[in-house]
Amino acid sequence: MPDSKAAKAPAGRTNWAALRAMPDDEIERIATEDEDNPATDESHWINASVYAPSGKTAIHATLDQDVVEFFKRNGSDYSARMNEVLRNYMETQQDETRDR
Template sequence: MKKENIVTRKWGDRRKGKTDWARVDALTDEDIAEAVANDPDAVPIDIDWSDAVLIVPPKKKAISIRVDEDVLDFFKREGEGYQRRINAVLRSYMQQKSKPKKRA
């Protein structure tokens, strides 16, 4: 790495952004609506939230667990959220084992 590419800053120093906040503040609701209407990537959101149900995820408990290295590597290769996916696999196993057994 070249030394000229390294930037050091003191703790608490703030970088000035490139956003023109005065221009943003000057926009009217009509200006914003027109910009959205002319934006090909803007998709109208028409969602009925009246039947929405809030689901609070169960509280997680931090533990230490030993798993085979290849198992951990497999989940990590899938990207961020590997711990959540491992938890989902364990939950699925738990639910399958908790089902009442069918009699033949």
């Protein structure tokens, strides 16, 4: 039996050596002709922003499906709302501990 999930992972279909050897213009041509690759131009990125949230830690959490669906109903920023609920709970617990 394998010791880790990585040991069981199937090999990908990408020929990385061929891709690394391919000129950029050839990669661009293939991407442009790919039906699954939506065409975008510079206007697509006009409102984009890149940022790294400070003080955030990525975790893997298993949550009840109905809880996640509840938060997702109000938009894609559901993880931020979940974080706010957890923060509120944490701060309430800290306040109660201080009051004792």
